[in-house]
Amino acid sequence: MSGSRLPGQDQRPAVTFTFAGRPVVARAGDSIAMALWAAGERELRRSSGEGRPRGVYCNMGVCFDCLVVVDGVTVRGCTTTVQDGMRVERGGRP
Amino acid sequence: MSEARVLHAEVGIVGAGPGGLAAAVELVRQGLSVLVLDEGQQPGGQIFRQLPPGAAALPGQEPPSHQAGHGLLAAATEHAVPVHHGATVWNVAPGRLWFEQHGQSWLLCCRHLVLATGAFDRCVPFPGWTLPGVTTAGALQVMVRGYGVVPGRRALVVGSGPLLLPTVATLHQAGVEVVAALEASSRWRALRALPAVLTNAARRREALWYARSLLRAGVRLRWGWTVFACEGDGRVQRAVIGKVDAEGNPRRGSERRLEVDVVGAGFGLVPSIELGQLLGCRTRYDAPRGGHCLEVDGQQGTSVAGVYAVGEACGVGGAEVAMAEGRLAAAAIVAAVRQTPIDAALRTRVAAERRAADAMLRAFAPLPGLHRLATDDTLVCRCEDVPLARARAAAALHGDSLRAIKVGCRAGMGPCQGRICGSSLQALATGRCDVVPDLPVAQVPGKPVRSATIVDAPEPPATA
Structure with a gap:
């Protein structure tokens, strides 16, 4: 696992969601992309042409490389806030 | 049904970074109704990013420039500046901003528009x-x-x-x-x-x-x-x-x-100018300022009446420039509404901040030779998985224009709409590293949104 949180007291409530079927514990206010990065996940989808791993690139809603699927809808992982019970799958083409 | 999703304000502002917030605070202070639309979850934009409430703080000291950010955010809170977060603006017309928020389609009707759309990494x-x-x-x-x-x-x-x-x-x-x-x-x-x-x-x-x-x-x-x-x-x-x-x-x-x-x-950074382009605002090319920028007059007005642009959208300059320009745009709008003069000090401040920023950025203007880092199989378009060799072949076959390259190899046609590859694609595909790139074509939707958002887009009220 690489990636973690800043040291110090985090007073936000825990939020649990699943990514590719596995449970991930996040903090309220996390984006999907950042919750996954903190959990050590780097690959959020496979690229459209050659099927290569892709992950967070711009982290500000511009590049659309961190696309994931939430309840059947393709969204940007970096601009979508995690919710308790969310089911997140790796993204493909929008 | 769509009637409930139409909002009204005298001034619609896109972006809650330093430029947009500075404009908003000043306008609210002058008694105008304002609504700020922002894609982020908290005010401050990219430069004055804030941690979510309750998160552990970043240890150590902050750079001195962040004091200005705290002051601005405090003023926005004090004046109860209304900001809609998580709002993606996908279409625009004079006095109209169509946006998607939490999967719903909204329209903001306003008299004046301020584009404070910022920039992203080159x-x-x-x-x-x-x-x-x-x-x-x-x-x-x-x-x-x-x-x-x-x-x-x-x-x-x-x-x-x-x-x-x-x-x-x-x-x-x-x-x-x-x-x-x-x-x-x-x-x-x-x-x-x-x-x-x-x-x-x-x-x-x-x-x-x-x-x-x-x-x-x-x-x-x-x-x-x-x-x-x-x-x-x-x-x-x-x-x-x-x-x-x-x-x-x-x-x-x-x-x-x-x-x-x-x-x-x-x-470096590339200005976000797509909304200005959709409005038909005149642009200009300024390499040290990040490339294609929105052209503004001495009051931050674009070439389209009632549309103002501040901060990075008019060329990269940093937070101090953006705040000065935001305040000037606000003063210009107040002056237009109330027929009052604009404080000359605001213009002097903008000019001074721009001078300092331009002098600094000229020393870091993009280096053309960096386009030689890519090899034949390096992807030049991340969305469509287009390797450099294919982009070169497209340019050789179809021509050197951005449009020809796009049509020839699909580079720039994915969901980022050419934002990531647009500043380098032509130089890479043509091998002419110091070429002035064509202005990318902006299209509706300005950013990908759900098809339902476009289908359900509220119509402007007939009277407004």
């Missing part, structure tokens, strides 16, 4: 730049300062321009070891920024703060170096770095390998 493709763990420099700033997430253990920071230093400082504060910080410009070229830094008190303080912060971190900025490639199995594990000449051309043979688990690359 990307230079190099082998391995699509590997997970390789991000923009801005992405790492957002990660740490916006979410309290530690990017990794060993980081490489590469690129060019004044934003490399804050990236290094932030990573160090977060406890990340910065194994190398590489500035592609030569020390001598960068020295041209020195007069601009020394003659502006705020910039002098800021530069000193970063110099001390790098010293404390034990990181030495290497001038005339950059990343040649990133490697790894499914994620970045190694980086190949090397020297570049004064034009940015890689010096083969100077390579060294570093073990890293995260790489942040930022070769």
Whole structure:
């Protein structure tokens, strides 16, 4: 696992969601992309042409490389806030 | 049904960064009704990113410029500036902003528009730049300062321009070891920024703060170096770095390998001007300011009546410029509504801040030779997986224009709509590294939104 949180007291409530079927514990206010990065996940989808791993690139809603699927809808992982019970799958083409 | 999703304000502002917020605070103070639309979850934009409430704070001190950010955010709270967060504006017309928020389609009707849409990192493709763990420099700033997430253990920071230093400082504060910080410009070229830094008190303080912060971190900025490639199995594990000449051309043979688990690359910024383009605002090309910018008059007015632009959208300049321009745009709108004169000091301030910013950015104008980092199989378009060789073939077959290259190989036709590849695609495909790139065509939707958002788009009321 690489990636973690800043040291110090985090007073936000825990939020649990699943990514590719596995449970991930996040903090309220996390984006999907950042919750996954903190959990050590780097690959959020496979690229459209050659099927290569892709992950967070711009982290500000511009590049659309961190696309994931939430309840059947393709969204940007970096601009979508995690919710308790969310089911997140790796993204493909929008 | 759609009637409930139409909002009204005298002034609609896109972007809650320093420019948009400064304009909003001033307008609210003058008694005008304002609504700010912002894609982020909290006010402040990219430069004044805030952690979510309750998150553990970033240890250590802040750079002096962030004081201005705290002041601005406090003023926005004090004046109860209304901001709609998580709002993606996808279409625009004079006095109309269509946006998607939490999966719903909304329309904001207003008399005046302020575009404070900011900028994003300039990307230079190099082998391995699509590997997970390789991000923009801005992405790492957002990660740490916006979410309290530690990017990794060993980081490489590469690129060019004044934003490399804050990236290094932030990573160090977060406890990340910065194994190398590489500035592609030569020390001598960068020295041209020195007069601009020394003659502006705020910039002098800021530069000193970063110099001390790098010293404390034990990181030495290497001038005339950059990343040649990133490697790894499914994620970045190694980086190949090397020297570049004064034009940015890689010096083969100077390579060294570093073990890293995260790489942040930022070769300056590119202004976000798509909404201005959709409105038909006149643009101009200014390489040091990041490329194509919205043209504004001495009151931040664009070529379209009732549409103002502030901050990076009119050319990269930083937060001080954006705040000064935001206040000037607000004063111009108040003057238009009330037939009052504009305080001349506001214009003087904008001119002074722009002068200082331009002088600094000229020393870090994009280096054309960096486009020679990409090899035949390096992807030039991340969305459509287009390798350099295919983009070259498209240019050879269809022509050198951005449009011809796009049509020929689909580069720039994916969901990012050419934002990431647009600044480098033509230089890469034509091999003419110093070409002035064509203005990318902006299309509706300005950003991809759900088809239901477009189908359900509220109609403007007939009377407004």
